[in-house]
Amino acid sequence: MRHTDGRRETAVVSQTRRRETHVDLRDRRRGTAVIPRSGKKGRKRRFRRRLFSLVLICVLALAALMGTPLGSGLRNALALGGSSARLQQYAREHGLSASDYPEKLVELYERNPETEQFVFEYPLMKDNPPSDDLSGLDTSSVPLLMQWDQRWGYGQYAGNLFGLSGCGPTCLSMVAIYLTGDTSMTPRWMGEFASSHGYAVEGSGSAWALFSEGGKELGFDVTEIPLDEERILANLEVNNPIVAVMGPGDFTTTGHFIVLTGYENGKIRVNDPNNRGNSEKLWEFDRIQSQIRDLWVFRNL
Secondary structure (H helix, E strand, C coil): CHHHHHHHHHHHHHHHHHHHHHHHHHHHHHHHHHHHHHHHHHHHHHHHHHHHHHHHHHHHHHHHHCCCHHHHHHHHHHHHHCCCHHHHHHHHHCCCCHHHCCHHHHHHHHHCHHHHHHHHCHHHHCCCCCCCCCCCCCCCCCCCCCCCCCCCCCCEECCEEHHHHCHHHHHHHHHHHHHHCCCCCCHHHHHHHHHHCCCEECCCEECCHHHHCHHHHCCEEEEECCCCHHHHHHHHHCCCCEEEEECCCCCCCCCEEEEEEEEECCEEEEECCCCHHHHHCEECHHHHHHHEEEEEEEEEC
16 A cells, blocks of 8 residues: 555656646746847847937037137027028138137027118128218108117117117107208217117117116107007197107017108108118008007107
Protein backbone atom coordinates (compact mmCIF):
# COMPACT_ATOMS: atom_id res chain seq x y z
CA MET A 1 0.00 0.00 0.00
CA ARG A 2 2.80 2.38 0.84
CA HIS A 3 4.44 1.61 -2.51
CA THR A 4 1.17 2.18 -4.33
CA ASP A 5 0.63 5.41 -2.41
CA GLY A 6 4.16 6.43 -3.33
CA ARG A 7 3.44 5.90 -7.03
CA ARG A 8 0.25 7.90 -6.64
CA GLU A 9 2.12 10.68 -4.87
CA THR A 10 4.78 10.58 -7.58
CA ALA A 11 2.09 10.77 -10.26
CA VAL A 12 0.35 13.67 -8.52
CA VAL A 13 3.63 15.55 -8.09
CA SER A 14 4.52 14.91 -11.72
CA GLN A 15 1.12 16.18 -12.90
CA THR A 16 1.41 19.22 -10.62
CA ARG A 17 4.88 19.99 -11.95
CA ARG A 18 3.63 19.66 -15.53
CA ARG A 19 0.79 22.05 -14.75
CA GLU A 20 3.17 24.48 -13.03
CA THR A 21 5.60 24.18 -15.93
CA HIS A 22 2.75 24.81 -18.37
CA VAL A 23 1.61 27.86 -16.41
CA ASP A 24 5.20 29.09 -16.14
CA LEU A 25 5.68 28.75 -19.89
CA ARG A 26 2.45 30.62 -20.54
CA ASP A 27 3.53 33.34 -18.13
CA ARG A 28 6.90 33.58 -19.82
CA ARG A 29 5.22 33.71 -23.24
CA ARG A 30 2.99 36.48 -21.94
CA GLY A 31 6.04 38.17 -20.51
CA THR A 32 7.85 37.91 -23.81
CA ALA A 33 4.90 39.61 -25.52
CA VAL A 34 4.43 42.38 -22.91
CA ILE A 35 7.96 43.38 -21.97
CA PRO A 36 8.95 44.83 -25.38
CA ARG A 37 5.76 46.92 -25.50
CA SER A 38 6.49 48.26 -22.04
CA GLY A 39 10.05 49.07 -23.16
CA LYS A 40 8.82 51.04 -26.18
CA LYS A 41 6.54 53.11 -23.99
CA GLY A 42 9.39 53.80 -21.63
CA ARG A 43 11.65 54.89 -24.47
CA LYS A 44 8.93 57.19 -25.81
CA ARG A 45 8.45 58.76 -22.40
CA ARG A 46 12.19 59.28 -22.03
CA PHE A 47 12.37 60.79 -25.53
CA ARG A 48 9.51 63.18 -24.78
CA ARG A 49 11.15 64.26 -21.54
CA ARG A 50 14.46 64.91 -23.29
CA LEU A 51 12.72 66.78 -26.11
CA PHE A 52 10.83 68.95 -23.62
CA SER A 53 14.06 69.70 -21.76
CA LEU A 54 15.80 70.64 -25.01
CA VAL A 55 12.96 72.96 -26.05
CA LEU A 56 12.92 74.56 -22.61
CA ILE A 57 16.68 75.19 -22.78
CA CYS A 58 16.30 76.78 -26.22
CA VAL A 59 13.46 79.03 -25.04
CA LEU A 60 15.43 80.18 -21.99
CA ALA A 61 18.52 80.78 -24.11
CA LEU A 62 16.50 82.81 -26.64
CA ALA A 63 14.91 84.86 -23.86
CA ALA A 64 18.35 85.64 -22.46
CA LEU A 65 19.66 86.48 -25.92
CA MET A 66 16.88 89.00 -26.55
CA GLY A 67 18.31 91.21 -23.82
CA THR A 68 21.63 91.58 -25.63
CA PRO A 69 22.61 93.72 -28.65
CA LEU A 70 22.61 90.56 -30.74
CA GLY A 71 19.09 89.88 -29.55
CA SER A 72 18.05 93.37 -30.57
CA GLY A 73 19.30 92.67 -34.05
CA LEU A 74 17.42 89.39 -34.06
CA ARG A 75 14.19 91.12 -33.07
CA ASN A 76 14.67 93.61 -35.86
CA ALA A 77 15.36 90.83 -38.34
CA LEU A 78 12.19 89.04 -37.31
CA ALA A 79 10.20 92.25 -37.61
CA LEU A 80 11.61 93.02 -41.04
CA GLY A 81 11.02 89.47 -42.14
CA GLY A 82 7.33 89.86 -41.40
CA SER A 83 6.92 93.11 -43.35
CA SER A 84 6.22 93.49 -47.01
CA ALA A 85 8.61 92.34 -49.67
CA ARG A 86 8.90 95.96 -50.83
CA LEU A 87 10.75 97.00 -47.68
CA GLN A 88 13.03 93.97 -47.84
CA GLN A 89 13.80 94.64 -51.48
CA TYR A 90 14.54 98.32 -50.80
CA ALA A 91 16.91 97.40 -47.97
CA ARG A 92 18.81 94.92 -50.17
CA GLU A 93 19.08 97.35 -53.09
CA HIS A 94 20.53 100.08 -50.87
CA GLY A 95 22.94 97.92 -48.90
CA LEU A 96 20.88 98.13 -45.72
CA SER A 97 20.08 95.50 -43.11
CA ALA A 98 17.26 94.77 -40.71
CA SER A 99 19.19 96.34 -37.83
CA ASP A 100 19.05 99.70 -39.64
CA TYR A 101 15.30 99.89 -39.04
CA PRO A 102 13.89 100.38 -35.53
CA GLU A 103 11.19 97.84 -34.80
CA LYS A 104 8.59 100.55 -34.10
CA LEU A 105 9.29 102.12 -37.48
CA VAL A 106 8.70 98.82 -39.27
CA GLU A 107 5.44 98.43 -37.34
CA LEU A 108 4.41 101.94 -38.42
CA TYR A 109 4.84 100.97 -42.06
CA GLU A 110 2.91 97.74 -41.59
CA ARG A 111 0.03 99.67 -40.01
CA ASN A 112 0.12 102.55 -42.45
CA PRO A 113 1.61 102.04 -45.94
CA GLU A 114 1.37 105.82 -46.48
CA THR A 115 4.59 106.07 -44.48
CA GLU A 116 6.55 104.04 -47.05
CA GLN A 117 9.03 106.73 -48.09
CA PHE A 118 9.49 107.96 -44.52
CA VAL A 119 10.25 104.45 -43.26
CA PHE A 120 12.24 103.15 -46.23
CA GLU A 121 14.60 106.13 -46.32
CA TYR A 122 15.09 106.39 -42.56
CA PRO A 123 18.64 104.95 -42.51
CA LEU A 124 19.66 107.28 -45.35
CA MET A 125 17.91 110.47 -44.20
CA LYS A 126 17.78 110.37 -40.41
CA ASP A 127 21.01 112.32 -39.88
CA ASN A 128 20.20 115.09 -42.36
CA PRO A 129 19.53 118.51 -40.80
CA PRO A 130 15.80 119.31 -40.59
CA SER A 131 14.36 121.55 -43.28
CA ASP A 132 10.86 122.71 -42.40
CA ASP A 133 10.25 125.77 -44.54
CA LEU A 134 6.49 126.05 -44.99
CA SER A 135 6.44 129.38 -46.82
CA GLY A 136 3.79 129.32 -49.51
CA LEU A 137 1.55 126.97 -47.53
CA ASP A 138 -2.16 127.69 -48.04
CA THR A 139 -3.54 128.87 -44.70
CA SER A 140 -7.06 129.74 -45.86
CA SER A 141 -8.15 126.49 -44.20
CA VAL A 142 -6.55 124.32 -41.55
CA PRO A 143 -3.54 122.84 -43.40
CA LEU A 144 -2.96 119.10 -43.22
CA LEU A 145 0.52 118.37 -41.90
CA MET A 146 1.89 114.90 -41.19
CA GLN A 147 3.91 114.02 -38.12
CA TRP A 148 6.05 111.66 -40.22
CA ASP A 149 6.94 114.31 -42.80
CA GLN A 150 10.63 113.80 -43.62
CA ARG A 151 11.34 117.47 -42.92
CA TRP A 152 10.86 116.91 -39.18
CA GLY A 153 9.76 113.32 -38.61
CA TYR A 154 13.26 111.92 -37.97
CA GLY A 155 13.89 114.27 -35.06
CA GLN A 156 13.40 113.29 -31.44
CA TYR A 157 10.34 114.08 -29.36
CA ALA A 158 9.29 112.68 -25.98
CA GLY A 159 11.94 109.96 -26.16
CA ASN A 160 10.96 108.71 -29.60
CA LEU A 161 11.03 109.67 -33.25
CA PHE A 162 8.83 112.70 -33.90
CA GLY A 163 7.17 110.70 -36.68
CA LEU A 164 5.96 108.21 -34.08
CA SER A 165 5.09 110.44 -31.13
CA GLY A 166 4.58 113.94 -32.54
CA CYS A 167 0.84 113.99 -33.20
CA GLY A 168 0.27 116.59 -30.45
CA PRO A 169 2.72 119.25 -31.68
CA THR A 170 1.64 118.61 -35.28
CA CYS A 171 -2.01 119.25 -34.41
CA LEU A 172 -1.17 122.42 -32.51
CA SER A 173 1.00 123.54 -35.43
CA MET A 174 -1.88 123.08 -37.89
CA VAL A 175 -4.20 125.11 -35.66
CA ALA A 176 -1.65 127.86 -34.96
CA ILE A 177 -0.68 128.31 -38.61
CA TYR A 178 -4.35 128.51 -39.61
CA LEU A 179 -5.28 131.07 -36.95
CA THR A 180 -2.19 133.26 -37.32
CA GLY A 181 -0.94 132.66 -40.86
CA ASP A 182 2.54 132.27 -39.34
CA THR A 183 4.13 129.34 -41.16
CA SER A 184 7.21 129.45 -38.93
CA MET A 185 5.20 127.63 -36.24
CA THR A 186 6.03 124.29 -37.83
CA PRO A 187 5.54 120.91 -36.15
CA ARG A 188 9.25 120.89 -35.28
CA TRP A 189 8.98 124.37 -33.75
CA MET A 190 5.92 123.28 -31.80
CA GLY A 191 7.70 120.14 -30.61
CA GLU A 192 10.49 122.29 -29.21
CA PHE A 193 7.92 124.53 -27.54
CA ALA A 194 6.21 121.50 -25.97
CA SER A 195 9.50 120.04 -24.75
CA SER A 196 10.77 123.30 -23.26
CA HIS A 197 7.47 123.96 -21.45
CA GLY A 198 7.11 120.49 -19.95
CA TYR A 199 4.32 119.21 -22.19
CA ALA A 200 6.33 116.37 -23.75
CA VAL A 201 5.87 113.15 -21.79
CA GLU A 202 8.84 110.80 -22.08
CA GLY A 203 7.85 107.55 -23.76
CA SER A 204 4.21 108.62 -24.22
CA GLY A 205 3.94 111.71 -26.40
CA SER A 206 2.17 114.88 -25.32
CA ALA A 207 0.29 115.86 -22.19
CA TRP A 208 -3.25 117.10 -22.74
CA ALA A 209 -2.09 120.33 -21.10
CA LEU A 210 -0.21 121.12 -24.31
CA PHE A 211 -3.58 122.32 -25.62
CA SER A 212 -5.45 123.48 -22.53
CA GLU A 213 -2.47 125.44 -21.16
CA GLY A 214 0.11 125.57 -23.94
CA GLY A 215 -2.45 126.93 -26.39
CA LYS A 216 -3.13 129.85 -24.06
CA GLU A 217 0.61 130.49 -23.66
CA LEU A 218 0.75 130.85 -27.43
CA GLY A 219 -1.90 133.56 -27.25
CA PHE A 220 -5.05 131.66 -28.24
CA ASP A 221 -8.45 131.52 -26.62
CA VAL A 222 -8.81 127.84 -25.69
CA THR A 223 -12.09 126.42 -24.41
CA GLU A 224 -12.68 122.85 -23.32
CA ILE A 225 -16.13 121.75 -24.47
CA PRO A 226 -18.30 118.74 -23.64
CA LEU A 227 -18.99 115.91 -26.05
CA ASP A 228 -22.09 117.58 -27.45
CA GLU A 229 -22.86 117.32 -31.15
CA GLU A 230 -24.62 120.68 -31.41
CA ARG A 231 -21.77 122.46 -29.63
CA ILE A 232 -19.21 120.84 -31.91
CA LEU A 233 -21.09 121.63 -35.10
CA ALA A 234 -21.75 125.22 -34.05
CA ASN A 235 -18.01 125.84 -33.71
CA LEU A 236 -17.10 124.08 -36.93
CA GLU A 237 -19.69 126.08 -38.87
CA VAL A 238 -17.90 129.31 -37.88
CA ASN A 239 -14.49 127.78 -38.69
CA ASN A 240 -13.23 127.32 -35.14
CA PRO A 241 -10.83 124.35 -35.22
CA ILE A 242 -11.28 121.76 -32.47
CA VAL A 243 -8.48 119.54 -31.18
CA ALA A 244 -9.77 116.11 -30.14
CA VAL A 245 -8.12 113.43 -28.03
CA MET A 246 -9.01 110.07 -29.53
CA GLY A 247 -9.04 106.71 -27.81
CA PRO A 248 -8.86 103.26 -29.45
CA GLY A 249 -10.90 102.93 -32.62
CA ASP A 250 -10.60 104.22 -36.17
CA PHE A 251 -7.61 106.48 -35.52
CA THR A 252 -5.47 104.67 -32.97
CA THR A 253 -5.08 101.58 -30.81
CA THR A 254 -3.95 103.62 -27.80
CA GLY A 255 -4.25 107.42 -27.87
CA HIS A 256 -3.99 110.08 -30.58
CA PHE A 257 -4.67 113.76 -31.31
CA ILE A 258 -6.55 114.96 -34.40
CA VAL A 259 -8.13 118.26 -35.46
CA LEU A 260 -11.81 118.61 -36.35
CA THR A 261 -11.73 121.16 -39.15
CA GLY A 262 -15.15 121.42 -40.76
CA TYR A 263 -18.70 120.18 -41.28
CA GLU A 264 -19.88 119.05 -44.72
CA ASN A 265 -22.99 117.20 -45.84
CA GLY A 266 -23.92 116.35 -42.27
CA LYS A 267 -20.49 114.89 -41.52
CA ILE A 268 -17.28 116.03 -39.84
CA ARG A 269 -14.00 116.63 -41.64
CA VAL A 270 -10.80 115.92 -39.72
CA ASN A 271 -7.07 116.44 -40.08
CA ASP A 272 -5.34 113.29 -38.86
CA PRO A 273 -1.57 113.99 -38.63
CA ASN A 274 -0.82 110.28 -38.96
CA ASN A 275 -3.10 109.25 -41.82
CA ARG A 276 -4.02 111.07 -45.01
CA GLY A 277 -6.73 108.55 -45.79
CA ASN A 278 -8.59 109.41 -42.59
CA SER A 279 -8.27 113.09 -43.49
CA GLU A 280 -9.87 112.57 -46.88
CA LYS A 281 -12.99 110.99 -45.40
CA LEU A 282 -16.05 112.62 -43.90
CA TRP A 283 -17.02 111.16 -40.54
CA GLU A 284 -20.44 110.75 -38.98
CA PHE A 285 -20.57 112.04 -35.42
CA ASP A 286 -22.12 108.78 -34.23
CA ARG A 287 -19.14 106.88 -35.63
CA ILE A 288 -16.47 108.84 -33.74
CA GLN A 289 -18.42 109.94 -30.67
CA SER A 290 -17.44 107.00 -28.47
CA GLN A 291 -13.77 107.40 -29.44
CA ILE A 292 -13.46 111.05 -28.34
CA ARG A 293 -11.90 111.58 -24.91
CA ASP A 294 -11.73 115.40 -24.77
CA LEU A 295 -12.18 118.49 -26.95
CA TRP A 296 -10.69 121.99 -27.08
CA VAL A 297 -11.96 124.81 -29.29
CA PHE A 298 -9.33 127.30 -30.51
CA ARG A 299 -9.99 130.93 -31.42
CA ASN A 300 -7.96 134.08 -31.81
CA LEU A 301 -8.25 136.48 -28.88
